[in-house]
Amino acid sequence: MQRHFMQLGFLPGNNARIIRMAPFHGPLLVEVDGREIVIGRNIARHILVEEL
Amino acid sequence: MRFALVGQPNCGKSTLFNQVAGYKAATGNFSGTTVTFTETKVRVLGNIVELVDLPGTYSLLGTNPAERVVLDYLVSNEVDAIINVVDATHLAQGIALTLELLELNRPLILAVNMMDEAARQGIHIDGEKLQDILHIPVLPIIATKGQGVRNVFATAWQAGKEHKNAQRQRYSEELEQQISRIATLVKSVDLPIGSQALALKLLEGDPPLTEQVGRKVQGIESEVQSAVDKLCHITSRQAIWLVSKERHDLAISICDQVLVKATKRFTLRDRLDDYLLHPVFGYIFLVAVLFLFFWVVNGIGGLIEKPLIQLADTLNNKLLQTFNDQGLLAQILSGALQGFTGGLAIVMPYLTPFLIGLGFLEDVGYLPRIAFLMDSLMHRMGLHGKAVVPFILGYGCNVSSIMSTRIMEDKRDRFLSALLSSMVPCSARMAVIFGLAAFYLGPVYGVGIYFLNIVVIALTGRIISHFLPEDSPGLILEMPVYRFPTLRTVTSKAWLRIREFIVEAWPLLIVGSVILAVMNYYQLSQITDVIFRPITWLIGLPSQVGTPLIFGILRKELSLVMLGQALGSMNFDQVLTKIQMLSYTLFVVFYIPCLATLLAIRKELGMKSMLTITAITLLVAVVVALLARIVMLPILD
Numbered sequence: 061m062q063r064h065f066m067q068l069g070f071l072p073g074n075n076a077r078i079i080r081m082a083p084f085h086g087p088l089l090v091e092v093d094g095r096e097i098v099i100g101r102n103i104a105r106h107i108l109v110e111e112l
Numbered sequence: 113m114r115f116a117l118v119g120q121p122n123c124g125k126s127t128l129f130n131q132v133a134g135y136k137a138a139t140g141n142f143s144g145t146t147v148t149f150t151e152t153k154v155r156v157l158g159n160i161v162e163l164v165d166l167p168g169t170y171s172l173l174g175t176n177p178a179e180r181v182v183l184d185y186l187v188s189n190e191v192d193a194i195i196n197v198v199d200a201t202h203l204a205q206g207i208a209l210t211l212e213l214l215e216l217n218r219p220l221i222l223a224v225n226m227m228d229e230a231a232r233q234g235i236h237i238d239g240e241k242l243q244d245i246l247h248i249p250v251l252p253i254i255a256t257k258g259q260g261v262r263n264v265f266a267t268a269w270q271a272g273k274e275h276k277n278a279q280r281q282r283y284s285e286e287l288e289q290q291i292s293r294i295a296t297l298v299k300s301v302d303l304p305i306g307s308q309a310l311a312l313k314l315l316e317g318d319p320p321l322t323e324q325v326g327r328k329v330q331g332i333e334s335e336v337q338s339a340v341d342k343l344c345h346i347t348s349r350q351a352i353w354l355v356s357k358e359r360h361d362l363a364i365s366i367c368d369q370v371l372v373k374a375t376k377r378f379t380l381r382d383r384l385d386d387y388l389l390h391p392v393f394g395y396i397f398l399v400a401v402l403f404l405f406f407w408v409v410n411g412i413g414g415l416i417e418k419p420l421i422q423l424a425d426t427l428n429n430k431l432l433q434t435f436n437d438q439g440l441l442a443q444i445l446s447g448a449l450q451g452f453t454g455g456l457a458i459v460m461p462y463l464t465p466f467l468i469g470l471g472f473l474e475d476v477g478y479l480p481r482i483a484f485l486m487d488s489l490m491h492r493m494g495l496h497g498k499a500v501v502p503f504i505l506g507y508g509c510n511v512s513s514i515m516s517t518r519i520m521e522d523k524r525d526r527f528l529s530a531l532l533s534s535m536v537p538c539s540a541r542m543a544v545i546f547g548l549a550a551f552y553l554g555p556v557y558g559v560g561i562y563f564l565n566i567v568v569i570a571l572t573g574r575i576i577s578h579f580l581p582e583d584s585p586g587l588i589l590e591m592p593v594y595r596f597p598t599l600r601t602v603t604s605k606a607w608l609r610i611r612e613f614i615v616e617a618w619p620l621l622i623v624g625s626v627i628l629a630v631m632n633y634y635q636l637s638q639i640t641d642v643i644f645r646p647i648t649w650l651i652g653l654p655s656q657v658g659t660p661l662i663f664g665i666l667r668k669e670l671s672l673v674m675l676g677q678a679l680g681s682m683n684f685d686q687v688l689t690k691i692q693m694l695s696y697t698l699f700v701v702f703y704i705p706c707l708a709t710l711l712a713i714r715k716e717l718g719m720k721s722m723l724t725i726t727a728i729t730l731l732v733a734v735v736v737a738l739l740a741r742i743v744m745l746p747i748l749d
Contacts, residue, residue: 064170064176064521064588065588066171066352066353066356067170067171067356068170068588068590069205069360071353071356071357071360072349072353072357074360080385080389082389082391082484082485082487082488083391083488084488084489085488086484086485086487086488087484087487087488087587089389089484089591093202093204093205094202094204095202095205095590096591097588097589097590097591098480098483098484098487098588098589098590098591099587099588100487100587100588103588
């Protein structure tokens with residue numbers, strides 16, 4: 061799981077931007093390293109971010 | 113000589129493969145289309161070369177069975193040259209995998225794909241500079257148009273012949289120290305990958321590989337552990353993160369040197385998601401797309417089915433009249449004719465527009481958007497969001513959806529999505545829905561059945577996940593950019609599946625119909641009808657439909673083609689009541705997956721899962737058909 065995340069570009073020190081959220085408590089569309097990735101909220105909760 | 117195509121998901125490996133192999137590997141604009149390897153022979157500079165298309169992977173240490181295939185293949189098979197395909201529009205991520213491939217110390221070619229898309233986005237890549245940094249050949253290609261493909265293979269041939277092994281880049285001093293320390297320890301291990309590559313993989317922590325090496329080198333686990341501890345002490349990071357981070361940073365710095373990015377112009381295509389993923393318009397559009405798709409398939413199919421069915425029935429009556437009796441020969445000929453015309457009149461008219469439409473939606477990249485919009489529903493079924501890929505593929509063929517469950521890590525998720533996606537009406541059952549329910553009861557029933565199907569699958573998923581509880585982590589899916597599909601890929605993809613129907617299913621339809629004719633003649637079908645009698649009685653169907661249902665397990669189309677034969681007419685409204693047509697269609701949609709799907713389930717998940725899925729789907733089918741009979745009786749009759 062951790063590894064899969066890493067491969068998608070969720071690495072320490074990387075920038076991420078939430079582009080949009082799906083309704084009904086749906087997933088988030090996040091841009092990391094110029095790639096758009098859909099992640100469920102359950103996982104998103106485990107990502108620690110600092111606001112920029 | 114053997115070449116392997118390696119690259120990240122959705123970078124166009126299979127498209128490149130198909131350019132040289134003819135259409136053999138399934139493609140689509142989303143990750144995880146290829147889950148196993150496809151091999152073909154191609155001619156390069158007058159020599160025959162084996163070409164292998166491997167599943168897309170973000171890294172060589174795969175996290176799921178599909179990705180695992182890549183490292184296993186490269187470790188156990190002699191590959192003379194690796195062709196690494198990267199997406200020019202996501203160069204940095206692609207290069208991270210390239211750096212990992214460089215470690216393998218094999219001849220390596222970098223094919224930078226989608227140069228047209230990159231140009232559109234104002235990205236310029238200095239190929240020569242990239243070549244100087246990586247010390248491997250770098251070639252631009254546009255796989256969809258076949259540009260540069262010949263050059264790639266010629267270069268790969270040259271590299272393979274001269275054994276031009278790639279050299280890896282150097283990482284930080286601390287890491288290099290540990291790599292060379294572990295590398296000297298594992299020097300004696302006889303694997304096709306070099307000792308330094310092996311050392312890196314051990315540091316990153318790959319349990320199966322560590323175990324494999326552990327059997328040959330005593331105490332390697334503790335050595336690796338102490339190296340990991342030492343690195344953690346110096347850098348305050350786990351080795352697995354450290355290695356990825358270094359590759360990632362190196363990839364970024366390489367990209368900075370070779371990439372010139374113009375300020376991005378926002379075109380309509382970039383803005384499209386503002387509408388298509390909009391909380392309100394997104395769903396309106398989704399319903400509209402599905403409705404349009406349905407309407408076109410139904411319209412075209414119905415237009416062709418009507419005259420063909422009449423022609424088939426007239427021909428059949430003529431045939432029986434000519435023989436003027438009910439002799440065995442007449443019955444056999446009539447059976448063969450019905451099998452043939454059944455495929456022509458009720459399957460092909462719907463199958464063709466359906467497959468072209470599905471291929472178009474796949475290639476545009478709309479399907480992952482459906483996943484985005486529908487994820488909260490999937491969640492309520494207790495499913496991993498990734499399960500959306502098997503679901504979508506299931507509308508084409510359930511065998512490919514079963515295969516695609518390999519993109520999931522967890523066995524429980526794999527079982528659940530195999531079960532649920534085997535209930536997704538494939539193109540064969542689509543023919544039953546359109547040819548029987550929509551054609552005789554009206555299009556609204558066709559739409560209704562598709563909708564009901566989703567509801568039933570969701571309910572089943574909810575009930576089953578109650579018995580197999582687990583907090584599913586949710587969706588992780590890469591969102592591809594929209595691509596305009598080429599006519600050629602869409603038609604050849606449709607043709608691949610239509611050909612499969614013509615070659616594999618159609619003969620079976622004819623043979624099955626002949627067997628039924630013989631069985632009818634000797635009144636043997638009454639015996640087989642008995643097997644399904646408890647069910648057919650329960651859902652209010654004539655006993656003769658039992659045999660078509662049994663044959664339907666072989667190929668779902670048979671349940672429709674043989675139905676006409678068992679009942680004596682292809683004009684179903686003369687031999688079945690409306691409510692019977694509805695419960696028959698519903699039963700066929702849900703009951704037992706076809707033989708090919710069952711075998712795929714056994715192969716992927718084992719005998720026990722296969723039998724469980726058979727039992728559950730049968731139960732679901734009976735319940736749904738029975739409920740429909742009770743609820744719809746006052747409305748339909």
